[in-house]
Amino acid sequence: MTQSQEGSLSPETVLQEMKKNGVTHVVWLPDSETNWLYLLMKADPSLTLVAVAREGLAFSAAAGISAGGKTPAILVQNTGLMESGDSLRGWALGLNIPVVLIVGYRGWTRHGVTQDTAATYTERFLNAFGINYYLVENNADASRISVAFEEAKKTKKPVAVLVGDEYHGFNR
Amino acid sequence: MFETAEMFKIFQKYRGDAVVVPGRGGRHWIHISTKPNRDVPLGDPAMGGHASFALGLALARPQNKVVVFDSEGDLLMGLGVLATVGEQQPKNFYHFMLDNECYATTGGQPVPNARNVAYDVIARGAGYPRAFAFDNLESFAINIEAILTQPGPVFVAMKVLPEVENKPIGQRKRWQTRTREQVLKDLRQELGITN
Numbered sequence: 001m002t003q004s005q006e007g008s009l010s011p012e013t014v015l016q017e018m019k020k021n022g023v024t025h026v027v028w029l030p031d032s033e034t035n036w037l038y039l040l041m042k043a044d045p046s047l048t049l050v051a052v053a054r055e056g057l058a059f060s061a062a063a064g065i066s067a068g069g070k071t072p073a074i075l076v077q078n079t080g081l082m083e084s085g086d087s088l089r090g091w092a093l094g095l096n097i098p099v100v101l102i103v104g105y106r107g108w109t110r111h112g113v114t115q116d117t118a119a120t121y122t123e124r125f126l127n128a129f130g131i132n133y134y135l136v137e138n139n140a141d142a143s144r145i146s147v148a149f150e151e152a153k154k155t156k157k158p159v160a161v162l163v164g165d166e167y168h169g170f171n172r
Numbered sequence: 173m174f175e176t177a178e179m180f181k182i183f184q185k186y187r188g189d190a191v192v193v194p195g196r197g198g199r200h201w202i203h204i205s206t207k208p209n210r211d212v213p214l215g216d217p218a219m220g221g222h223a224s225f226a227l228g229l230a231l232a233r234p235q236n237k238v239v240v241f242d243s244e245g246d247l248l249m250g251l252g253v254l255a256t257v258g259e260q261q262p263k264n265f266y267h268f269m270l271d272n273e274c275y276a277t278t279g280g281q282p283v284p285n286a287r288n289v290a291y292d293v294i295a296r297g298a299g300y301p302r303a304f305a306f307d308n309l310e311s312f313a314i315n316i317e318a319i320l321t322q323p324g325p326v327f328v329a330m331k332v333l334p335e336v337e338n339k340p341i342g343q344r345k346r347w348q349t350r351t352r353e354q355v356l357k358d359l360r361q362e363l364g365i366t367n
Contacts, residue, residue: 024232025228025231027228048231050227050228050231050256050260051256051259052224052253052256053250053251053252056218056221056250057220057221057224057250057253059218060218060224060228061225061227061228061256062228063221063228064225064227064228064229064231064232065228065231065232067212067225067229067359068228068229068230068231068232068363068365069232069233069363069365069366070231072228086218086219087218087221089218090216090217090218090221091217091221094217094218095214095217095356
């Protein structure tokens with residue numbers, strides 16, 4: 001494995017974590033991190049991909065999937081997460097839906113000054129809704145995805161995984 | 173335009189074992205339904221999501237027919253759901269829409285372009301193979317049985333009389349008889365969902 005691969009989050013790892021935790025449906029809207037993950041998910045017959053046109057609809061769709069006894073995951077960017085506030089409140093929190101939100105953390109940087117307001121408000125948004133979250137930047141952090149799934153199941157609440165590896169993580 | 177409750181009385185005859193998400197029609201449906209444990213009267217968890225909730229349920233339960241009574245105000249908030257349904261093509265999904273041409277629960281203000289939107293045409297264009305529109309109850313009554321025997325996804329737009337409310341939300345009489353948690357618990361038990 002090269003140094004750059006070690007330092008990034010591979011789409012295979014994310015898919016493996018989803019499957020390990022029994023995900024049956026991925027409700028999603030593409031963002032700048034997800035292209036390779038999309039191709040992998042699409043090729044996997046055990047997953048149903050449900051593409052939505054606005055992120056708010058992901059929360060009501062996931063609530064229906066969960067009510068029907070299956071295991072959804074929501075895959076959106078932080079910008080779309082913020083657009084989804086009322087659906088998150090009413091459909092996911094209001095119906096006690098155990099769902100993991102895998103969120104592309106646009107603008108995240110560990111170094112210097114955050115330039116993108118999408119990143120500025122992401123954690124503040126999650127804190128406002130009382131949603132716990134885990135930062136995942138590379139393959140070494142991947143076990144946190146399982147932690148999120150276990151926590152969602154235990155608490156019957158949404159839990160977020162913030163993917164802080166834009167332009168590397170789900171792309172190659 | 174026709175009364176929502178009168179439409180539900182006719183629909184009930186042909187409902188079969190379908191799971192019904194009554195949306196804003198729940199206030200009437202809970203008094204008409206004979207299979208409450210197959211009903212999902214959630215009230216309004218968040219506006220715009222009834223159809224995608226029901227779609228999710230239909231995708232999770234392909235062995236069950238799922239009927240949703242959406243409303244035009246809700247659908248306009250998330251028209252993209254029509255394209256999602258068009259892509260998924262769930263054969264067990266029946267999307268009815270109550271169109272009263274207004275936001276009845278906020279005092280009856282008109283929805284955008286209230287009288288002139290052809291929702292059945294939009295649905296067909298988004299990929300529903302079958303879409304219908306009714307503005308009189310007789311025609312609905314004649315066609316409903318055949319509509320429900322066709323494979324989904326099906327879209328049915330209906331012009332219904334508005335039931336306008338002006339009281340502040342906190343002063344309105346609650347029509348739900350079960351909590352949302354109980355509704356989902358009853359449904360899961362009825363459908364034999366154990367996980």
